[in-house]
Amino acid sequence: MALFFVQNCTINIVIMQAPYTNDLIHESSPYLLQHAHNPVNWVAWSQKALLKAKNENKLILISIGYAACHWCHVMEHECFEDEDVAMTMNKNFINIKVDREERPDIDHIYMDALQMMTGSGGWPLNILALPDGRPFWGATFVKKDQWIQVLNQLQQLYENEPNKIIGYATNMHQGLKEINSISAESSVQNISATTLAEVVTTWSAYFDTYLGGYKRAPKFMMPVNINFLLHYGQTQQDQMVKEYVATTLTRMAWGGIFDHVGGGFSRYAVDTKWHVPHFEKMLYDNGLLISLYSKAFAADSNALYKNVALQCINFLKEELLDENHGFYSSLDADSLTPKGTLEEGAYYVWTEAELKQLLQEDFTLFSDYFNINSYGYWEDDNYVLIRDDEAASIAEKHNLNTNVVVENISKNLTQLKIQRQLRAKPRLDDKILTSWNGLALKGLTDAYNYLGNSDILDLAVNNGNFIVNQMLKANGILYRNHKNGKSTISGFLEDYAAVIEGFLGLYEATFNLFWMNKSVELTKIVIENFTDPKTGLFYFTAINGESLIRNTIEVADNVIPSSNSIMALNLLKLSKYYPEESYQDRLEQMMGTMHATILENPQNHANWLHVSSLMNEKFYEVVVIGENYERICKKMQKSYLPYTIFAASDVKTSEFPLFKNRYVEDKTMIYVCHNGTCHLPVERVEDALNLLT
Template identity: 70%
Template sequence: MVKHPKFTNNLIKESSPYLLQHAHNPVNWEAWNAEALQRAKEENKLILISIGYAACHWCHVMEHECFEDEDVARTMNSHFINIKVDREERPDIDHIYMDALQMMTGSGGWPLNILALPDGRPFWGATFVKKQEWIQVLNQLQELYTNDSQKIIGYAENMAHGLKEINTVAIEKNSDIITVSDIKKIVKDWSTYFDTFLGGYKRAPKFMMPVNLNFLLHYGHSQKDEAINEYVHTTLTRMAWGGIFDHVGGGFSRYSVDTKWHVPHFEKMLYDNGLLISLYAKAYAATKNTLYKNVVQQSISFIEEELLDVSNGFYSSLDADSLTETGKLVEGAFYVWEEKQLQKILGENYPLFADFYSINTYGFWEEDKYVLIRDAEATEIGNKHNLSEEQVFNIITKCLNSLKLERKKRDKPRLDDKILTSWNGLALKGLTDAYRYLGNNKYLEMAQQNAHFILNKLVDKEGGLYHNHKNGKSTISGFLEDYAAVIDGFISLYEVSYDETWLTHSLKLTHYVLDNFSDTSTGLFFFTSNKEEALIRKTLEVADNVIPSSNSIMAHNLLKLSKYFPEENIEIRLNQIMNTMQKSITDNPQNHANWLHLSLLMSQDYYEVVVIGENFEPICKSIMNSYLPNAIFAASNSKTSNLPLLMNRHAEKKTLIYVCKHGTCQLPVEETKEALKLVMAQF
């Protein structure tokens, strides 16, 4: 007999896995929509906005303690219009109310719970709240609104003004670019926060910050700064050794709660893994460290096995929580091990495995549970066991395969199977970098299939992008993050496939952004299209976080496209943007690492490498697997290409390599080594 849920609310009509998780709460939840917002105004009811995402552990805890409780539901349903928001579906809403929470409390996080006036202006916010405190605060605020609404309205008015004020980017009338010497000083000051022993910053929790490391990798490499190179290597190694990396199944979790990258919040996000695949591929190119290569390979295996849809789009995430053998939902249950389990599964190989992955006080978590973490090189472990490094890795690989088979018997974490355009763009970029530097043709095939999925399923009739795809349907107008990430991915796909289709689409999408997202006063781009109705403000997203800001990715795109299409005068817009952002970058470089990286690129020699002739593919591969962050590539065997960099350069029975700056080229060469010397001169 089928057991029907006791309660069902309007979220049952949604496609978001996070919203559907709440569809059987006794709370009368609504999704964010015009009808619910209008009803709040008509009934003069406060709006309770609760924002989270499917893989969020504390969102689940608050759901269980509060939103599944009938006493809580009575309080919420009596006085409020209750709106649930998936922050990944609606980052535009999340931006505004997260800023509000940080203004109110000094910190942020999810679940993000906001009380707002009927017109959506916020006046109170909190993250996780226990049941009795939740009921108490809701009753108190509703009573205050009934008895002294002007007090709340006044506070909300001030908050709305503050939300607009903090998102203002001051325009400085200063045409000087940020120089390499400026950047050196910035990095020197910044480096006082670095944990040079365990990597990352000197604090817990530790986030991986691939944006920062991508900039520092280039900076250390170009400036021959051994201290920075060592710091980047230490961080990348410790992250790859840590429990934050899934040694059994590949892929990274979001962050670690400790200083040694050991115990993560176990949710695994597509965006982290897309960015980290790209970063580790570049680090492998720069160092040839096989650890980095292995991380790339295992992380791609993870997204292929767990996040790849049959349509070739990538799903969003795996939950932090999973079921134990007794059916209890527990964070990390899928990933952790008890010592006796490992001994039974691994048998005679257990002692080596225990030394390799710290089944000791270093690797202990809680309640007899261990999270696998390395703390030594394989040679050191091998010496202890009288084994060569190769023998150690052969045994460890065998052990990990055994654990993976055992883990398949466990209940998997829940999957968030919505497909987000922006995150797919990040994954596409990661795959192109992996192919470029590791040379595995499968990665190029995956990238091409994903790019075709984006073109076929995520582009609307007007040439714009959708943000979300689920159950075969694409919904929600695209945000700047969608355009920026996809343009970046398409440019990178052109550079490894030499198919000009992807450059053409990059330029088309860029024109769409210029036409529909522009803020004429700053040169920057609004997060939402100018076609869309504004919320409390039109957000300018400029601060780089774990994911680089949509404006900084877009600015990098403009730099590359200005080299491919100089006749478009894109460089004028780029210079306006960098002029606007200069003060923000220099005043707060830690939150503008992708901008700082762009400043480094613009202050150094930046090359256009053109390869034309019948042998262009092997020559390109030979050049491009070197770490060359200060160059773009164009290549063809065609006499008729319309790409400005390729026009009038074809020579019969020759493959020529041109190294150019600002469209001015040195005499062509035919040897890869000669071309590399010209591009790598500053290194």
């Protein structure tokens, strides 16, 4: 660490060495590097560390978190920076730090273990395990005195009565395998439309129809669930569901969870009205929400949805875009106050005095629009901007034209943005994760198709090229992580699934077969290296990958859709492009295996419900051949057509199955097909769209 000071116009540099440095100093993960100067003798997860534990017969202390995690920082300060704590940990344990974002395979296992032990989960995730990695105790945030006490008690138990701990760990290991096992028995029937309707009706009991989301706090945005409900409401013309989706999307966009000044969504809201967020901003949330809001705009033309999607894209460009066109992972929840202390949300909140001084005569209108009052108050004289009414209502109250209000508010937000940039920014997690980039890429391709901005397509293509050039090995195998120009860690199923989906999106945005071919190549690798032959599902880690105490099969959809459900959707689309391949058979096996699991807990399998819905509907292949294919496709793709794939070209001859024998000289023909059976080709977009209804 270097301190700079000026003396007699001469700059003097004093080098101050950190009092402690551990093995994490050699890592690239920002989260691991945050702990590199703890007095705890942390090491990263490795076979070497596990072997050391076995050789020395020491328990393993596994602490899992991520760079933007507020409570991870709190526990670091209270425990891991403390010398007394470090003495206890260093004496008795092999201390392993894990970045959950780099190693979701490890996180899956030990989060399941914690939930089995305590009934809940979260980060920091702290686990004690036998030298072979089998867990027997876990907790999230723990205060210093309790932490030392627990560690000492468990160490004494291990020394005096090891069989008790070994027995518990053995039972826990068996439980971890059982809760992740999926029966090979399968249904031959897809989930019917009638059953889907019953599921949605039961599910709707949890809907907060006034404020959106569920009737609870905290509130998570759950874009996977809303995406399915958007699709369901539109295709089934279910007015109740459509209104609920609109309420949720509007309230999230109005809430403090959305950064009205700089764009982008925070992680979740701690209250019921989407007001006060947990201020960390993640790439995956925003990638999924760009896709969702773009689709919602296509479905009902609400300008709010378009503006939100564009502001989220701008956030990605300004805050998370690497110079080589990959996207960084996140911004921290915490940032420095003017007093130099780290506080959650310090970068984003405003006092009334600040706003009055900055906005002057505009403050009154602004305060009504963003509730600088009891509704928008947070704590410590700070306000989090939140809307609660339409611009037209605010305009009527102030006897102004609505456009004048919108323009004025836009000007004010620009003023706030300029002022905010003078503050200390939240810390950036600048590792680049393949799966999260795949989710962002899919969001961008949806935004381009539905919103039409060409600069969005440029952003998407550049990101796709980054993935190909930096995250793909010569043999087509994906890496997981990229940092400082170096790609590391073998990719997991979620990396392949998200990138395949992103590349399929790029194909439908560009109609460049390069992206389709890459999707097919990656799908073949998944089938060859990740398949569980008993169920037809895919393992999270490649069969020949690192051996852990369990190879997870991830099927539950959470904030991020599960890797298996993304693959199911990919197989559905690929089966339409390549009907002669076995993609449809694999999809049906997956859906049959999952049939009972989906219906047991449909809210946690929303992406599976989405696939089921698509399989129930009449799914179309739209093929456009001729020199005007780009103009025609762009016009058609602005419509919300979730049950449709597009293929297009101006090439006379092609080996691509959907193009064969369809070129007509001097014409651009539109073929609307279902399972390979086509209507007579048409030339007008309006006629083609009529065939899709």
